[in-house]
Amino acid sequence: MRKFTYPHIGTLSLAIExxxxxxxxxxxxxxxxxxxxxxxGVLHAPEFACFPLKISLGNFIEALEAxxxxxxxxxxxxxxxxxxxxVVQREILFDLGYDFEMIVLEPPQGQIKQVLxxxxxxxxxxxxxxxLSALHTFWRKIKALDFLHAQSLVVRAREAxxxxxxxxxxxxxxxxxxxxxxxxxQENLERALTLLAKVPRDPAKDVLKIGLxxxxxxxxxxxxxxxxxxxxxxxxVEVKRAVYLSDWIKEHxxxxxxxxxxxxxxxxxxxxxxxxxxxGHGRDSLGETVRFARExxxxxIHILPFTCTPEIxxxxxxxxxxxxxxxPYLSIPLDEQSGEAGFVTRLEAFVDMLRxxxxxxxxxxxxx
Amino acid sequence: xxxxxxxxxxxxxxxxxxxxxxxxxxxxxEIVLSADTSKSILDQGVRLAVEEACLPVKLxxxxxxxxxxxxxxxxxxxxxxSVEAKKYYxxxxxxxxxxxxxxxxxxxxxxxxxxxxxxxxxxxxxxxRRLAARFDRRPRVIDRALAAAKEAHAAxxxxxxxxxxxxxxxxxxxxxxxxxxxxxxxxxxxxxxxDRYFNCNLLAKLRELEVxxxxxxxxxxxxxxxxxxxLQKESFWSFGHELLGAGCYLLQEKSVQGVILVAAFGCGxxxxxxxxxxxxxRRFSAIPVLLLTLDEHSGEAGLVTRLEAFIDMLRxxxxx
Numbered sequence: 023m024r025k026f027t028y029p030h031i032g033t034l035s036l037a038i039e040x041x042x043x044x045x046x047x048x049x050x051x052x053x054x055x056x057x058x059x060x061x062x063g064v065l066h067a068p069e070f071a072c073f074p075l076k077i078s079l080g081n082f083i084e085a086l087e088a089x090x091x092x093x094x095x096x097x098x099x100x101x102x103x104x105x106x107x108x109v110v111q112r113e114i115l116f117d118l119g120y121d122f123e124m125i126v127l128e129p130p131q132g133q134i135k136q137v138l139x140x141x142x143x144x145x146x147x148x149x150x151x152x153x154l155s156a157l158h159t160f161w162r163k164i165k166a167l168d169f170l171h172a173q174s175l176v177v178r179a180r181e182a183x184x185x186x187x188x189x190x191x192x193x194x195x196x197x198x199x200x201x202x203x204x205x206x207x208q209e210n211l212e213r214a215l216t217l218l219a220k221v222p223r224d225p226a227k228d229v230l231k232i233g234l235x236x237x238x239x240x241x242x243x244x245x246x247x248x249x250x251x252x253x254x255x256x257x258x259v260e261v262k263r264a265v266y267l268s269d270w271i272k273e274h275x276x277x278x279x280x281x282x283x284x285x286x287x288x289x290x291x292x293x294x295x296x297x298x299x300x301x302g303h304g305r306d307s308l309g310e311t312v313r314f315a316r317e318x319x320x321x322x323i324h325i326l327p328f329t330c331t332p333e334i335x336x337x338x339x340x341x342x343x344x345x346x347x348x349x350p351y352l353s354i355p356l357d358e359q360s361g362e363a364g365f366v367t368r369l370e371a372f373v374d375m376l377r378x379x380x381x382x383x384x385x386x387x388x389x390x
Numbered sequence: 391x392x393x394x395x396x397x398x399x400x401x402x403x404x405x406x407x408x409x410x411x412x413x414x415x416x417x418x419x420e421i422v423l424s425a426d427t428s429k430s431i432l433d434q435g436v437r438l439a440v441e442e443a444c445l446p447v448k449l450x451x452x453x454x455x456x457x458x459x460x461x462x463x464x465x466x467x468x469x470x471x472s473v474e475a476k477k478y479y480x481x482x483x484x485x486x487x488x489x490x491x492x493x494x495x496x497x498x499x500x501x502x503x504x505x506x507x508x509x510x511x512x513x514x515x516x517x518x519r520r521l522a523a524r525f526d527r528r529p530r531v532i533d534r535a536l537a538a539a540k541e542a543h544a545a546x547x548x549x550x551x552x553x554x555x556x557x558x559x560x561x562x563x564x565x566x567x568x569x570x571x572x573x574x575x576x577x578x579x580x581x582x583x584x585d586r587y588f589n590c591n592l593l594a595k596l597r598e599l600e601v602x603x604x605x606x607x608x609x610x611x612x613x614x615x616x617x618x619x620x621l622q623k624e625s626f627w628s629f630g631h632e633l634l635g636a637g638c639y640l641l642q643e644k645s646v647q648g649v650i651l652v653a654a655f656g657c658g659x660x661x662x663x664x665x666x667x668x669x670x671x672r673r674f675s676a677i678p679v680l681l682l683t684l685d686e687h688s689g690e691a692g693l694v695t696r697l698e699a700f701i702d703m704l705r706x707x708x709x710x
Binding site: 068069070071072075097099100101102103105106108109110112113114117295296297298299300301302304326328329330331332334335337338339341342353355 | 439440442443444469471476477478479480481482484485488489491492493504621622623625626627655656657658659660661662664665666669673683
């Protein structure tokens with residue numbers, strides 16, 4: 023009997039668990055990411071593999087230990103390493119002696135039959151109607167999770183009592199996790215938003231705006247990015263994350279499999295600096311930085327996993343973008359070696375610099 | 391006076407220089423190469439690049455700065471995207487012209503045609519023709535330049551298969567055809583295996599130890615396809631495909647006593663490809679594998695010690 027598991031990617035895991043259960047499948051969710059997860063991944067993964075590979079390998083090992091035997095993983099066509107993760111992870115798990123099956127969702131590339139075969143393997147004991155409703159709920163849930171998350175970033179920067187927003191947000195996530203139909207998703211989202219709205223605010227706060235760009239997994243998984251959003255938010259910074267899964271799925275799954283152009287405006291924004299796709303999210307990081315600059319953000323933080331090739335291309339070009347668009351940036355590579363204290367210090371220094379810069383430009387305006 | 395085109399002696403120089411040379415010579419351009427990699431080129435490159443970049447890219451920037459200081463009229467830095475279906479070069483090659491432009495100040499014009507044979511074959515040819523027309527407008531000459539490039543590349547490949555290393559072929563040296571009691575495969579990206587400064591003259595050191603060397607270029611053309619048979623999915627990197635193929639081919643043939651994998655610190659694709667090769671050798675054979683990860687801090691003495699220890703070990707295994 024198949025027992026399914028999957029890797030953690032931020033709050034997406036909540037939606038995936040709901041979807042698989044809704045399809046009538048037996049699910050063993052990967053245990054929450056802890057230091058042990060990272061240690062297991064680092065121990066068995068290649069030393070210079072990127073951080074997301076190590077974390078998801080840790081997820082798989084812990085899930086297999088917990089009784090899962092079928093791993094659902096995504097693929098890709100390169101040249102970002104992500105599309106090759108599963109090949110390497112499969113060999114590592116095999117050498118470790120686990121008995122398991124891996125179902126890989128590769129981008130369709132026009133081959134409808136392959137997609138249907140994969141869908142067949144994931145189609146459990148439920149009717150077609152139930153399956154469609156599970157998919158519908160899944161999609162609504164992702165959108166709701168993204169909406170709630172974006173709201174929490176706005177509220178946290180203005181909270182009067184440190185930690186109140188995170189508490190409300192986490193309670194809200196549980197509401198959404200429990201929702202089983204599109205209607206419940208909507209109702210529970212409203213309940214969650216009410217909780218957020220009740221967080222006491224401090225209107226006197228001078229709120230900075232920082233855009234967060236970089237590699238998708240690192241942005242979406244708080245454990246991997248050392249909770250950068252929470253740290254910044256509690257410093258009175260309104261963070262805007264450039265990537266949301268609902269947008270990403272819309273663009274990369276729906277549009278690209280129908281060969282429709284997506285993400286035009288980001289590409290256009292990046293064009294003066296980088297005209298060509300460089301794999302992964304590299305070009306998007308540049309385009310998003312340009313957009314944040316034009317929307318009047320105070321600064322941009324670029325997060326990448328150590329050795330991430332597409333983001334290193336972006337990192338090489340960011341100084342030019344920053345100079346010409348007039349927006350300060352901070353680029354931080356992260357991996358299992360990153361210490362939280364040093365990370366917080368760098369963020370504080372960056373935020374201090376942005377505050378100085380803002381008050382400096384205000385003074386200039388007054389002098390005029 | 392003919393325009394001078396600067397070509398950095400780094401990265402894909404080792405793969406395509408004969409073709410590039412034939413192309414520009416037929417068009418009547420004068421080619422200026424950067425100097426051999428040296429300490430000063432390395433230091434320049436390290437200073438110019440972002441810290442996270444891999445050493446080969448840092449070296450490339452150093453070579454570009456060298457050409458700038460030589461006062462060339464233009465630089466040839468093609469955007470190498472793909473040369474076969476469903477396979478790419480590394481992301482850094484895809485963005486190389488922009489990386490160079492942003493990291494190295496005061497550059498002359500950069501010629502960067504997009505080579506994307508998998509997805510845009512017609513556009514690739516059109517871009518090359520447009521580039522050629524800047525040197526000579528006559529279509530006849532342009533045709534000849536393209537044909538000359540193709541021919542030179544084919545001749546280069548034949549030379550490599552006959553047992554020359556790329557460096558020997560490029561420098562016009564004779565192939566070192568000494569047979570040794572021990573045969574070792576040296577597998578790595580062509581610009582890592584053939585840059586003597588980068589790898590502390592690895593090939594010559596092995597030959598001093600009386601080791602016969604096999605590189606991926608010396609294997610028959612069908613070797614590259616070998617990797618795909620072992621995996622459920624082919625590598626989507628051209629270099630990775632070649633490396634995995636060579637590794638698996640030699641593993642099947644069992645014709646080497648040891649394998650040395652040469653990788654650059656922080657190389658994304660290699661972190662996965664070398665891992666797979668090492669795993670397959672461990673799982674299916676008793677052939678030892680040495681992984682050399684090189685960066686700007688690699689010391690020659692340490693490298694020699696490791697090599698000697700590895701070769702001693704191989705000899706003892708043969709003797710037993």
